[in-house]
Amino acid sequence: xxxxxxxxxxxxxxxxxxxxxxxxxxxxxxxxxxxxxxxxxxxxxxxxxxxxxxxxxxxxxxxxxxxxxxxxxxxxxxxxxxxxxxxxxxxxxxxxxxxxxxxxxxxxxxxxxxxxxxxxxxxxxxxxxxxxxxxxxxxxxxxxxxxxxxxxxxxxxxxxxxxxxxxxxxxxxxxxxxxxxxxxxxxxxxxxxxxxxxxxxxxxxxxxxxxxxxxxxxxxxxxxxxxxxxxxxxxxxxxxxxxxxxxxxxxxxxxxxxxxxxxxxxxxxxxxxxxxxxxxxxxxxxxxxxxxxxxxxxxxxxxxxxxxxxxxxxxxxxxxxxxxxxxxxxxxxxxxxxxxxxxxxxxxxxxxxxxxxxxxxxxxxxxxxx
Amino acid sequence: xxxxxxxxxxxxxxxxxxxxxxxxxxxxxxxxxxxxxxxxxxxxxxxxxxxxxxxxxxxxxxxxxxxxxxxxxxxxxxxxxxxxxxxxxxxxxxxxxxxxxxxxxxxxxxxxxxxxxxxxxxxxxxxxxxxxxxxxxxxxxxxxxxxxxxxxxxxxxxxxxxxxxxxxxxxxxxxxxxxxxxxxxxxxxxxxxxxxxxxxxxxxxxxxxxxxxxxxxxxxxxxxxxxxxxxxxxxxxxxxxxxxxxxxxxxxxxxxxxxxxxxxxxxxxxxxxxxxxxxxxxxxxxxxxxxxxxxxxxxxxxxxxxxxxxxxxxxxxxxxxxxxxxxxxxxxxxxxxxxxxxxxxxxxxxxxxxxxxxxxxxxxxxxxxxxxxxxxxxxxxxxxxxxxxxxxxxxxxxxxxxxxxxxxxxxxxxxxxxxxxxxxxxxxxxxxxxxxxxxxxxxxxxxxxxxxxxxxxxxxxxxxxxxxxxxxxxxxxxxxxxxxxxxxxxxxxxxxxxxxx
Numbered sequence: 109x110x111x112x113x114x115x116x117x118x119x120x121x122x123x124x125x126x127x128x129x130x131x132x133x134x135x136x137x138x139x140x141x142x143x144x145x146x147x148x149x150x151x152x153x154x155x156x157x158x159x160x161x162x163x164x165x166x167x168x169x170x171x172x173x174x175x176x177x178x179x180x181x182x183x184x185x186x187x188x189x190x191x192x193x194x195x196x197x198x199x200x201x202x203x204x205x206x207x208x209x210x211x212x213x214x215x216x217x218x219x220x221x222x223x224x225x226x227x228x229x230x231x232x233x234x235x236x237x238x239x240x241x242x243x244x245x246x247x248x249x250x251x252x253x254x255x256x257x258x259x260x261x262x263x264x265x266x267x268x269x270x271x272x273x274x275x276x277x278x279x280x281x282x283x284x285x286x287x288x289x290x291x292x293x294x295x296x297x298x299x300x301x302x303x304x305x306x307x308x309x310x311x312x313x314x315x316x317x318x319x320x321x322x323x324x325x326x327x328x329x330x331x332x333x334x335x336x337x338x339x340x341x342x343x344x345x346x347x348x349x350x351x352x353x354x355x356x357x358x359x360x361x362x363x364x365x366x367x368x369x370x371x372x373x374x375x376x377x378x379x380x381x382x383x384x385x386x387x388x389x390x391x392x393x394x395x396x397x398x399x400x401x402x403x404x405x406x407x408x409x410x411x412x413x414x415x416x417x418x419x420x421x422x423x424x425x426x427x428x429x430x431x432x433x434x435x436x437x438x439x440x441x442x443x444x445x446x447x448x449x450x451x452x453x454x455x456x457x458x459x460x461x462x463x464x465x466x467x468x469x470x471x472x473x474x475x476x477x478x
Numbered sequence: 479x480x481x482x483x484x485x486x487x488x489x490x491x492x493x494x495x496x497x498x499x500x501x502x503x504x505x506x507x508x509x510x511x512x513x514x515x516x517x518x519x520x521x522x523x524x525x526x527x528x529x530x531x532x533x534x535x536x537x538x539x540x541x542x543x544x545x546x547x548x549x550x551x552x553x554x555x556x557x558x559x560x561x562x563x564x565x566x567x568x569x570x571x572x573x574x575x576x577x578x579x580x581x582x583x584x585x586x587x588x589x590x591x592x593x594x595x596x597x598x599x600x601x602x603x604x605x606x607x608x609x610x611x612x613x614x615x616x617x618x619x620x621x622x623x624x625x626x627x628x629x630x631x632x633x634x635x636x637x638x639x640x641x642x643x644x645x646x647x648x649x650x651x652x653x654x655x656x657x658x659x660x661x662x663x664x665x666x667x668x669x670x671x672x673x674x675x676x677x678x679x680x681x682x683x684x685x686x687x688x689x690x691x692x693x694x695x696x697x698x699x700x701x702x703x704x705x706x707x708x709x710x711x712x713x714x715x716x717x718x719x720x721x722x723x724x725x726x727x728x729x730x731x732x733x734x735x736x737x738x739x740x741x742x743x744x745x746x747x748x749x750x751x752x753x754x755x756x757x758x759x760x761x762x763x764x765x766x767x768x769x770x771x772x773x774x775x776x777x778x779x780x781x782x783x784x785x786x787x788x789x790x791x792x793x794x795x796x797x798x799x800x801x802x803x804x805x806x807x808x809x810x811x812x813x814x815x816x817x818x819x820x821x822x823x824x825x826x827x828x829x830x831x832x833x834x835x836x837x838x839x840x841x842x843x844x845x846x847x848x849x850x851x852x853x854x855x856x857x858x859x860x861x862x863x864x865x866x867x868x869x870x871x872x873x874x875x876x877x878x879x880x881x882x883x884x885x886x887x888x889x890x891x892x893x894x895x896x897x898x899x900x901x902x903x904x905x906x907x908x909x910x911x912x913x914x915x916x917x918x919x920x921x922x923x924x925x926x927x928x929x930x931x932x933x934x935x936x937x938x939x940x941x942x943x944x945x946x947x948x949x950x951x952x953x954x955x956x957x958x959x960x961x962x963x964x965x966x967x968x969x970x971x972x973x974x975x976x977x978x979x
Binding site: 111112113115116117118119120121122123157159160161162163164165166169170171172173174175176177178179180181182183 | 516517519520523524528529532533534535536537538540541632635636637639640787791792793796797866867868869870871872873877879880881882883884885890893894897902903904906923928929930931932934935936937938940941952
């Protein structure tokens with residue numbers, strides 16, 4: 109049923125969303141949401157919106173109350189808040205922080221609107237689905253093995269009481285055919301993911317904590333946005349210094365290696381994974397690589413470009429390279445990529461100076477809608 | 479959808495109302511509607527009315543109520559609106575004893591609405607008018623767009639505590655304006671002279687310096703009349719509505735909001751009395767007539783929740799209830815009049831009982847002719863204050879918390895009265911609508927010891943300026959200095975006028 113107030117409520121929510129959107133830059137910078145996933149709600153504290161009034165300063169006025177205590181004792185509780193009378197709606201809302209719940213999907217939409225990101229048109233004609241059974245209800249018929257004892261017992265009890273056959277002194281319950289209940293199941297279509305994001309990160313000595321934090325936040329938002337467009341999505345993580353290896357998410361964000369940097373090792377591994385697991389006809393493949401741009405040698409850089417051109421770019425939706433500024437790196441790699449691949453339609457390059465830069469960088473990466 | 483009363487509830491209504499009549503309560507016909515929790519939250523957000531104009535602030539209130547309800551922090555038992563017939567709402571999930579209590583409570587509110595003087599001029603068809611207001615505003619939104627109308631409503635709402643709540647009862651001084659062309663110098667025949675019969679006496683009866691001073695007085699008076707408004711105008715909203723360069727729809731919206739603010743003002747003026755009166759009667763009716771013996775515990779639980787004393791908070795239900803009981807007892811025992819006032823013997827006062835039995839009559843009279851501020855002024859006595867342990871508190875800047883300031887009767891009463899003065903809102907009036915002869919508007923905050931919240935004042939002033947379409951100023955005091963806050967359409971300026979004495 110729909111109530112009249114729902115219009116006012118959604119109007120209010122629109123205003124709140126507008127506020128969140130306005131401050132999105134702040135929220136993006138801040139890494140607090142990162143532990144959340146999918147449909148989980150995020151609570152965003154906002155200052156209470158309020159109609160301005162000529163009113164007395166909150167702490168100037170004081171007042172009168174009732175109770176124990178000597179002169180000079182603190183008044184317990186916050187006397188300015190609300191009014192007594194349990195169970196009655198106070199006539200004025202107390203001044204509190206407004207907590208707005210938004211799902212990650214909504215946040216992703218706001219991100220999309222604010223950054224003017226285009227919708228993504230997934231490739232691959234068929235949607236892959238797997239069927240799974242889920243016990244979700246109770247039926248009057250079914251195999252003995254699935255008998256729902258509690259329901260059956262309750263029904264029998266109800267019936268016996270209502271016809272007066274129940275004797276509390278001798279509580280014997282005998283179910284008859286009509287009382288029997290069975291667990292029932294329903295097939296559920298679980299969409300099989302047909303998109304994969306491959307994150308690569310340079311973890312060589314020159315990537316410090318701050319640089320990793322930036323990568324962490326940026327990948328979170330990219331992840332959120334892409335997940336908004338694909339029902340299921342695979343994420344794979346590759347870290348590299350002089351050699352590359354595939355790791356899980358946790359390791360990806362928390363390892364600190366040291367040593368030299370051979371970016372080609374990561375690209376090689378990445379190309380292998382794509383070849384092996386993700387046939388490009390069916391899969392939407394997104395590659396993100398973050399590094400401080402300091403590669404071992406010119407030869408290796410040449411090798412990287414070769415791998416990209418020959419083995420990777422033709423199969424994927426997009427290759428994104430984000431270069432995080434670090435005090436140790438030379439930042440040369442992005443220049444080399446620019447020189448060789450700038451015109452390539454599937455390549456997007458971005459330099460991230462600091463946390464403020466994340467916002468802009470996300471826009472650069474995702475503004476092509478591939 | 480609101481549901482009709484069940485048979486049990488309908489019977490209950492008859493029973494409660496018959497009982498209430500027998501005690502002398504006099505009320506409008508009442509209509510109860512049964513609502514589920516969501517509808518209740520909606521109606522509560524609309525401040526008791528089923529239909530209000532579209533605005534996000536109802537949505538905000540609904541969000542708050544729904545959340546606190548979902549977390550089990552609050553529950554609305556009853557709601558009643560001042561209307562004829564009087565509408566009241568019952569929560570579907572309430573227990574029978576709750577419904578009884580609510581009906582008793584509501585019937586007493588109904589009696590209060592009908593009889594208290596403050597409500598004499600309120601619109602008793604407000605439920606219809608609210609719906610009409612909603613239709614009008616909705617139409618403006620269709621014609622002129624949601625954004626502009628809503629923004630304008632926001633602006634006017636931010637001034638809705640700057641109305642003249644007593645305007646229904648007082649005819650304010652003449653507001654006629656002298657035309658600009660007239661000069662300040664008075665004509666010869668206008669000067670007030672003492673009549674003298676003989677011409678040669680003229681110089682003695684009306685000496686030159688007297689004539690001169692009369693002339694000066696008159697020209698000052700004329701200059702003042704040229705001043706616009708002639709007297710400071712307390713009803714800021716009304717003033718803007720009449721004199722600001724508004725579009726027709728804006729004027730109409732302003733009129734609507736002004737009317738609604740006026741309608742709610744008496745309820746704010748009688749909060750303590752009204753709730754006290756209702757609590758007095760629900761407990762009386764329930765315990766003496768309506769309740770079954772099996773319901774005693776539940777009733778006691780509910781009642782104690784309503785009148786609970788929360789440490790450090792003023793509960794209007796409790797204060798009102800205790801005052802009404804105190805008045806009844808005093809008048810029953812004859813504890814009033816000069817004999818009582820002049821009696822200094824504590825022992826005598828304690829056992830004072832003239833067995834007059836006037837208590838019931840007195841409280842009915844009180845509910846008719848008092849409002850909160852006169853109610854407290856008259857009946858909040860030294861004995862009452864001490865017996866019920868009232869204290870005043872204030873904010874201690876060093877310790878950054880609220881401390882108990884005093885238990886002294888005079889101090890407590892002063893603070894209590896101060897918090898009720900002008901409904902606890904700062905008193906703002908229009909001082910000059912042609913400030914500096916630049917048709918800028920100058921407001922004045924009549925300072926009574928408490929500073930304004932400057933952040934809010936700035937935002938509000940902005941709204942005044944945008945309604946007036948010219949720069950706006952307000953005179954107030956900050957930390958004992960007279961300050962003029964100005965907004966010129968772009969920037970704020972704070973000017974210290976004078977160091978106050």
